[in-house]
Amino acid sequence: MVNKGGHRWWFVVVVVAALWWTNVVGQQQPRQASAIWVMGDSLVDNGNNNFLRSMAKANYYPYGIDYYRGPTGRFCNARTFSDILGDWLGVAAPPPFSDPTTAGNRILGGVNYASAAGGILEESGQHYGERYTLNQQVVNFETTLGQLRNMMSATNLTQFLSNSIMVMIFGSNDYINNYLMPNLYATSRFYNPEAFANLLLNHLARQLHALYGLGLRKFFLPGVGPLGCIPNQLATGQGAPGRCVDSVNQMLGPYNEGLKRLVDQFNGGSHPGAMFVYGNTYGAFGDILNTPARYGFVVRDRACCGVGRNQGQITCLPLATPCFNRNQYVFWDAFHPTQAANAVLAQRAYSGPPTDCYPINVQQLAQLKL
Numbered sequence: 001m002v003n004k005g006g007h008r009w010w011f012v013v014v015v016v017a018a019l020w021w022t023n024v025v026g027q028q029q030p031r032q033a034s035a036i037w038v039m040g041d042s043l044v045d046n047g048n049n050n051f052l053r054s055m056a057k058a059n060y061y062p063y064g065i066d067y068y069r070g071p072t073g074r075f076c077n078a079r080t081f082s083d084i085l086g087d088w089l090g091v092a093a094p095p096p097f098s099d100p101t102t103a104g105n106r107i108l109g110g111v112n113y114a115s116a117a118g119g120i121l122e123e124s125g126q127h128y129g130e131r132y133t134l135n136q137q138v139v140n141f142e143t144t145l146g147q148l149r150n151m152m153s154a155t156n157l158t159q160f161l162s163n164s165i166m167v168m169i170f171g172s173n174d175y176i177n178n179y180l181m182p183n184l185y186a187t188s189r190f191y192n193p194e195a196f197a198n199l200l201l202n203h204l205a206r207q208l209h210a211l212y213g214l215g216l217r218k219f220f221l222p223g224v225g226p227l228g229c230i231p232n233q234l235a236t237g238q239g240a241p242g243r244c245v246d247s248v249n250q251m252l253g254p255y256n257e258g259l260k261r262l263v264d265q266f267n268g269g270s271h272p273g274a275m276f277v278y279g280n281t282y283g284a285f286g287d288i289l290n291t292p293a294r295y296g297f298v299v300r301d302r303a304c305c306g307v308g309r310n311q312g313q314i315t316c317l318p319l320a321t322p323c324f325n326r327n328q329y330v331f332w333d334a335f336h337p338t339q340a341a342n343a344v345l346a347q348r349a350y351s352g353p354p355t356d357c358y359p360i361n362v363q364q365l366a367q368l369k370l
């Protein structure tokens, strides 16, 4: 008698649990890569800066408010771009390099080296304190390689590396926390935007070449988004009312166009057996900002969590109260997109047309037999 209807009750529990699981860990796709390596800045940092003496941290509430693990150091309300791209590829989000528990079998699905305030140039973001720059992230990857060499044969490691994907999200801090801060950094005195873009691309090219030499073969390289539209830049009041800061957006053209050319150059015979893919973040994010309603967004010019003009003058502080309708905001804080915006970007990177992801998308990159 007591158990009458018990089956139905269990059924409801299982369905609710399944829905919750799908929501928090994302769609489970068949595994399409042996591992994902993530390098970059706060857009994809998933906890590295927690272990560094840095002012750029996000391991406090309300960061992670919608994430099943709560605050982890992700600069987002929930999952980052690389988390969601990993879902599409069927590879779980790789653990942060600086976490001491990232060792042994835990590195077999990849490692995340990304560090908030880190840039392509050594000095970018230094006013935030410690961070892993591009150079240091490559050195850290070599540490991982040393561990992998102890775990598998040379032949297997070669195979493992060539079936893995390296995602590198850099550039924002070289502008926001270097070139656009003339009081703290001298670069804008010595370089015009074209020369500065070339400086960044030369550094990046050198490290890409090094990573190729270490055995990586599949690279996904997103460009920089329209930084003139982030709440932090809107809050400077340099744009016309209701508009992005055009001068900042225009400055990014040479970098993004140059990165696309670099991809062509690297695919054109200089790096046999490899594929380099450019991600048009600027275009995809521009679409979100130009036609927000198409993607379900209502607010595009204010941070969900932050204080001051455009909620972008002071970024999301500990125990701040964020907006309630977080799926309707493009920006989570003064600098970073919400999970909802990251999801649009990741989906377009994974399966978008060549205007989003060039010359092939990440799904095709994963399937490529090299």
Ligand SMILES: *[C@@H]1O[C@H](CO)[C@@H](O)[C@H](O)[C@H]1NC(C)=O
Binding pocket: 151, 152, 153, 156
């Ligand atoms: C190499 O890979 C093969 C096939 O997956 C496996 O059977 C073998 O144990 C691996 N060898 C080493 C030393 O890891």
